[in-house]
Amino acid sequence: MKYLDSEKIRKEFPFIVKNKESKLIYFDNAATTHKPQAVLSSIANYYTYTNSNTHRSSHVQGVSSTEKYEQARQTIADFIGANTAEIIFTSGATDSINLVANSYVQNIINQGDGILTTEIEHHSNFLPWQKICKTKGGELKMISFDENFKIRVSEDQLIKERIKFIAIHHVSNVTACIQDVKKIIKLAKKLDIPILIDGSQAASHLKINVKDLDCDFYCFSGHKLFGPTGTGILYAKDEKIRKFLPNKLGGGMVSHASVKNSVWERAPLLLEAGTPNICGSIALADAVKYILKLGLDNIYKHENMLAACTIDVLKRIPNITLYRCSESSIPIFSFNINGIHHYDIASLLAENKISVRSGHLCCQPLMQKLNINGCLRASLSIYNTVDEIEQFGKSLLKIVKFLT
C-alpha cells in the first residue's frame, strides 16, 4: 500500500526537518512546494564550482556553465517528451503564458476572432487573453463545465465562435480536476486551432508527454515542482516557436546587430534575451531529477492515498461544501463551511500551526460562478502524511465548533 517512504522523503526536505519540533503542518503546496536538499545543494554547488555567464565565453567556467544550462534544458525536454529546442526557460508559468500571448497570440488575433478559455483558469491564464481581446477587438469565450468541473468543448462552439486560440488548464488549482486535455487538443488540431495547456498544477503530480498530448504550448512554474522561485518552462512546438516574434530584446538573442538593422538568433535563444536565470534553471532540472527518482507513478498513487484519507476526514465536518472533482484529481481540497467565513477558519488554522490558503485563489471568475467570495484550500504534496491529515481534521472540527 505504500508507494513512497514518507519518513525518508521528509528527511530530504530541510524545511520539514527544521519544523519537525514545532509540528507545523504545511498544506499550501498548490501555492508553492518546499525544496529537497538536492535542489539546495544544486544551487550552492553552482555558485561554488561553476558560476559564470553562459553562451558567450571561451573560458573554462563559461563553457561549463553553458553546458550545465543546456543539459538542464535537455533534462526538462526529456521530462515532458519534448525536443530540446522546444524548451524555453522563463521566470514562471505567468511569464510563460505572457510570452505566448505577446510573442504569438497577439499577432494572430484580429477583429471578431475568438479566444476560448474557461472560468476555472488561474488569473495568469485568463487576464492575458482578456487583454488581447480588448486590444485587438477579439472576443473572450468560455467553455462550459459540468458539476464535476470537467470542461466540454464541441466542434460546433469552436466554429460558431470563430475560435482562433484556446488556453485551458490541465489541472485546476481550485477544483483539482484533471481535464481530459488530450480530447480537447484533438478537436483543436482538427480545426487547426493552436492550443495552450497550463500545466502549473499538473507537472508535480502527473506524467506529461507533450508529443502524446500534441498541444502547441505547455507551461509550468519551477517553484511548484520542488524547484527554485524565478524559474519556469514554456514548451512550444517547433512549428509554432518559429513564428514567435521576441517580446524581450537584448544580449544573446541576435547574431548580428548594427545601428541600421539586427539579425535574430534562432529559438529558443531568441526568446531568452539577457543573462538567464542560469543557476535557477539548473536547480530546476535537479528538482526534476528528484521527481524522476521517486517516480511519477509512485507519486500519483501515494497522493491518491493521501487524497482518500483527506476526503474521509473532511466528510466528518458538518456543513462542508467541497468544490472538487470527484473523478480523477490531485490532492487539492477547496471548500467552505456554511455560515463561517473562510478567512476566520484559515486564521485559526494558522494559530494551530496548520497552513492553508484562503481567498479567491487567483480564480475570481470561478468564485463568481460559484457565487462565493472565496474559500479555503488545503493542498498536499509528497511529504505530507496521514497523521497530518488527521490532525488537520481534528483542528478543523474544533475551530468550526468554536466559530458556531
Added chain:
Amino acid sequence: MKYLDSEKIRKEFPFIVKNKESKLIYFDNAATTHKPQAVLSSIANYYTYTNSNTHRSSHVQGVSSTEKYEQARQTIADFIGANTAEIIFTSGATDSINLVANSYVQNIINQGDGILTTEIEHHSNFLPWQKICKTKGGELKMISFDENFKIRVSEDQLIKERIKFIAIHHVSNVTACIQDVKKIIKLAKKLDIPILIDGSQAASHLKINVKDLDCDFYCFSGHKLFGPTGTGILYAKDEKIRKFLPNKLGGGMVSHASVKNSVWERAPLLLEAGTPNICGSIALADAVKYILKLGLDNIYKHENMLAACTIDVLKRIPNITLYRCSESSIPIFSFNINGIHHYDIASLLAENKISVRSGHLCCQPLMQKLNINGCLRASLSIYNTVDEIEQFGKSLLKIVKFLT
C-alpha cells in the same frame, strides 16, 4: 593605501576558496560576479525557514515570506535612494529595460519621434529601442562621443531630432567610462524628455542616488552585483510608474477580475504579475547589504588601485590598443593586440587558467564604430589581487610572443 582587506574578502567567496589550489584567475566580472557566502546562506535559509508564496496567505510562512520580500524592496530602495514603491523586481537588467520599453516608451513614441541612445550601449539597451522605432515609425538617433568615449548631448540635438526618450549607459561594459549622466539628465529634464540610465556596470562600483541624479528610470542586474542569477531591479520614478501599462498579466496584479472586466492593482505589484523570484530578490538584498558593509567608497578606491596596477601591466604589452576611458572609470580593460586575433589570446589565457572575455561583448555597434570584429576584456572585482594582475601580465606577454 589598503581600502579593503582582500585576503579576508577572498575567504568570503566560496568560488574563490575552492579555486585557490588551482590558482584560477577570474577576470570576467563584468559578465557576472561570484557570490559571497552571505548570499549562498541567504538562499539556503530562505528555503529552509521561510519558503512560501507572497502577498496571498494568512499563514505564518506566507506572512513572513511577504515581509522579507518587501524588506528586500526597502533595502534596494535605500541602496539607490529611491522610494520603496518605485522599485520593481525584474529578472535582470534586460528584463528591466524591456519593461520600460513595452509598458511605457512604446506608448509615447509616434511617427517621426526620435529615441536617443549611443553606439556604446550593450545590446540590451539598444535593440529594444531599435524595435520600437521600427514598429512605431520612430527614428533611432545616436549621441556622439569623444576619444575618451565620453558622450556629449546638446539641447540643439534634442530639439532638432525630436527626441522623446533617451536611453544611455551609466558605465560602459567595454570602455569602463563613467558618463556624466547627471549633466545629461539635467538637459533632458529641461526639455521634459524621460530618460533611462542603464546602471548594469555601475551598481557594484559606484554610489548611486537616483533622486540626486533625477533620472526617470534606472536599472541593473543582480548577478553582476554579487547576487543570484534571475534577479534585477528597475527604478521608475513615481510619476512615471503611474503611467505604465502592464505587459505581463496574471496572479497578484489585479484587485478584481471577472469575465467582463478586470481592475488592476497599483505599482509596483501591478508590474510583478505571477509568483516573483522571492528567494532571489531577498538574496539580492543580502548581496546589497554585503556591499554596504564593505562600503562603496572603499570599493571604489580599492578598485582604482587595482586599475592603476592593471594599466601598468598592460602598458608593457607590445602593440596593444586599449579601448578605454583614461578619465574616471571602473576596472574594465578592453583591448586588442595588433595582428593577433582576440579569440586566440583568450583561448590561450584560458589554457593558463585566466578567464577573460573575448568577442563583441554584446556591443556590436561599438565594434563597428571602432572598426574591429571584437576584442579582449579583462574585468576585475573586489576579490582580485595585485598578484593576479601581475600573473595575467606575464601570461599575456608569453602568449603574445607565442602567437607572433
Added chain:
Amino acid sequence: MHKGLKEIVDSFLLFDSWEEKYEYIIDLGRELDPLNKGLRTDANLIVGCQSKVWLYCEEKNNKCFFYGDSDALITKGLVALIIKVFSGLDKDEIVNFDKAFFEKIGLRSKLSMTRSNGLNLMLQKIINFAKK
C-alpha cells in the same frame, strides 16, 4: 499609551490559549457599533484578498473618528480593536502612534505588508487620513 490601550495589552497578556484570545477579539467585533448601511459602500471598502473591510473616517472637533465593519468574524474583531485604538485621537497622535503596540499583543503578522486581509490597508487609510 492611553488607558484603553493599556487595558487591551493587559487583556492580551492574560490569554493562555488561542481560544481565549480570539473569543476576546470576536467579542470586540460583536460590541462594535453597527456601521450605518449608507456607509457600507464600495467607496469605503478596502479590498483585501480574503475578507472585506469597510472603513469610514470622520473628523469632529479636531478629533478623528472611525466606523467600520467586516464580513469575517475575526477581521471584524480586529477592525473593532483598531477603531478602539484610534477613534477619538487627534491627527498628530495617530501619525505618531507607536506601532509596537500591535507587536505587543501578538498581532503584528495580521497587520503586516500583506494584502491578505486588508487590515494593513485599513491602518494605512487611517494614517493617511490623519496626515491630510
Added chain:
Amino acid sequence: MHKGLKEIVDSFLLFDSWEEKYEYIIDLGRELDPLNKGLRTDANLIVGCQSKVWLYCEEKNNKCFFYGDSDALITKGLVALIIKVFSGLDKDEIVNFDKAFFEKIGLRSKLSMTRSNGLNLMLQKIINFAKK
C-alpha cells in the same frame, strides 16, 4: 577509428605543455588547403561570437569533403583538424562518428554547446550535411 584519427590522438597524448599542443593545432591550420576565395562567402559563414568560421561541404562518389577557414589562428587549426577527421568519410560514418574522440584529445570544451567559437555549429553543419 581510422588511421588519421589514431595519429592525431597519439600526437595529443605526447604533449606536455599548452605550447606544444597549440603549436600542433596552429600548424594544422597552416597546412590547411586555402579556401577558394569564391567559397569565402556569407552563405558558408558560421557566425559565432568570437571568431569566424567558413565551411563548405561537398559530396563526391558517395564521400563527403569539407573545405574551411577561419580568421583566428587556433580556430583555423581546429577547423583543419575537424576537416582531417571528417573529410573523405561517407555519410554513415559521419553520422555514427564517436564524439568521444574530441574528449580524448582534450578539446571537448571547444566543441561544446556554446556559440562562442562556432566550432560546435561547424560540427552540427557537418552532421546535418551527412544526414541529408
